[in-house]
Amino acid sequence: MDIERINENTVKFYISYIDIEERGFSRDEIWFNRDKSEELFWEMMDEIDDESDFEIEGPLWIQVHAMDSGLEVTVTRAYSAKDGQKFEPPFDMDEAKKMFQSDDESFNGIQGLDDFAKYEEPSDEDxxxxxxxxxxxxxxxxxxxxxxxxxxxxxxxxxxxxxxxxxxxxxxxxxxxxxxxxxxxxxxxxxxxxxxxxxxxxxxxxxxxxxxxxxxxxxxxx
CATH class of the missing domain: 3.30.70.1950 (Alpha-Beta Plaits)
Structure with a gap:
């Protein structure tokens, strides 16, 4: 998995389908099984935290770009508006609608995941x-x-x-x-x-x- 730190709040990584399968996940699980796709995501985030010191804090905006050879994922820690109430994405809604399109436009999206998803880190306080x-x-x-x-x-x-x-x-x-x-x-x-x-x-x-x-x-x- 290749990791690129964009800035303080954003990290981008690329993972090939070969790497995904070596981690014990099939393509079908990633496309159609929400639990499996989220499990893979948090496993990758753990690795990113270890290698790039990108600490997971609060909600995350996730942008996924599916390619022929793998997935390119951009993760940004959400930030709030001045009133402290509304979380804003780091990209506009047009980009959000396209985030699950593949290069050849034949891929319809990862079913089970929203096109524009906000994740909270799973945690156990005890x-x-x-x-x-x-x-x-x-x-x-x-x-x-x-x-x-x-x-x-x-x-x-x-x-x-x-x-x-x-x-x-x-x-x-x-x-x-x-x-x-x-x-x-x-x-x-x-x-x-x-x-x-x-x-x-x-x-x-x-x-x-x-x-x-x-x-x-x-x-x-x-």
């Missing part, structure tokens, strides 16, 4: 979630030994695309932001943070351990 991919299952043993001292973590383990994925939920009421960053750093010593979502793992992956991954690993393999 938890933060992270997914890590492991190079080898054996890496879980020293990781589990290190993480056993950390309480109040919800963990699950999946097998997907010939690799193991560890999903971790942190109760934010139990830890400060700095402590959560420390937890992520500890996990990153043995695994790699990934943008693969828990929704894709639930649907396409195989659940290996539903909970208490570190305890189970040390019990059976430590």
């Amino acid at each position: 938890q933060k979630e992270f997914t890590f991919v492991l190079n080898d299952f054996d890496d879980l043993i020293p990781l589990s030994e290190r993480m056993m001292e950390i309480a109040d973590l919800e963990t699950s383990l999946y097998f997907f695309n010939e690799r193991y994925y560890l999903h971790v939920k942190v109760e934010i009421e139990e830890y400060s932001n700095e402590e959560i960053q420390d937890i992520v750093s500890m996990l990153s010593e043995f695994a790699t943070k990934t943008n693969v979502t828990i929704y894709r793992l639930d649907e396409y992956g195989k659940l290996i351990m539903e909970h208490d991954v570190f305890e189970h690993v040390l019990k059976y393999f430590g």
